[in-house]
Amino acid sequence: MKRAFSALPALLLVATLSGCATSWVVDSDVKSFSSIDTVPAGATYRFERLPSQQANGERQASLEAMAAAALEQVGLRRDDANPRYTAQISARVTTTLSPWADPWLWDGPFGYGYGYGPYGYGRRWYGGGWYGAPMIPQASNPWYEREVGVVLRELGSNRVVYETRARNDGPYTSSAAVLPVMFQAALQGFPKPPEGVRRVNIELPTAKKQQ
Known part of the structure; x- marks a missing residue:
């Protein structure tokens, strides 16, 4: 749900999703940069953590688990012993006052x-x-602004071969449900995504909103 909506339709939409609807949509604005055309079948990776991420290992492990599912969907397999790439994962959740x-x-x-x-x-x-x-x-009336990011580096050359970010904002409280979908959105089109900012909508069962 973006702020271009007028207040009344937005309120009606929230009421619908929290009531009788059986599905809801996570809409993410995604921007990606790629320097590779193809990825070898079964390409492997391991996670790489910044010092600040190492200091908060439990949270980072949770984010990496979310990202791992999305990376697997695009053909990348985690292999800490024999990786071809490193994957650096980031996420940010900010609570602000609702625009409504x-x-x-x-x-x-x-x-x-x-x-x-x-x-x-x-x-x-x-x-x-x-x-x-x-x-x-x-x-x-809290409002949640979220952003996730994935940076892939090629081991050996240490060259960044893929960078992508996804942003979403809305009234939903459950980051555990929203962030995994945002990682999926961020990796949509890998390894040759469209240029510029694009909207990626992914539908989920309404029940996940409450998790």
């Missing part, structure tokens, strides 16, 4: 404003007129 949050909500014991509730959009009454706390954006 009400900027005119009064957050305090006085005044009233508009806010989101479980059944839609309506007024909230806080009592005492317009002399309340300062107006601030409603903090209960």
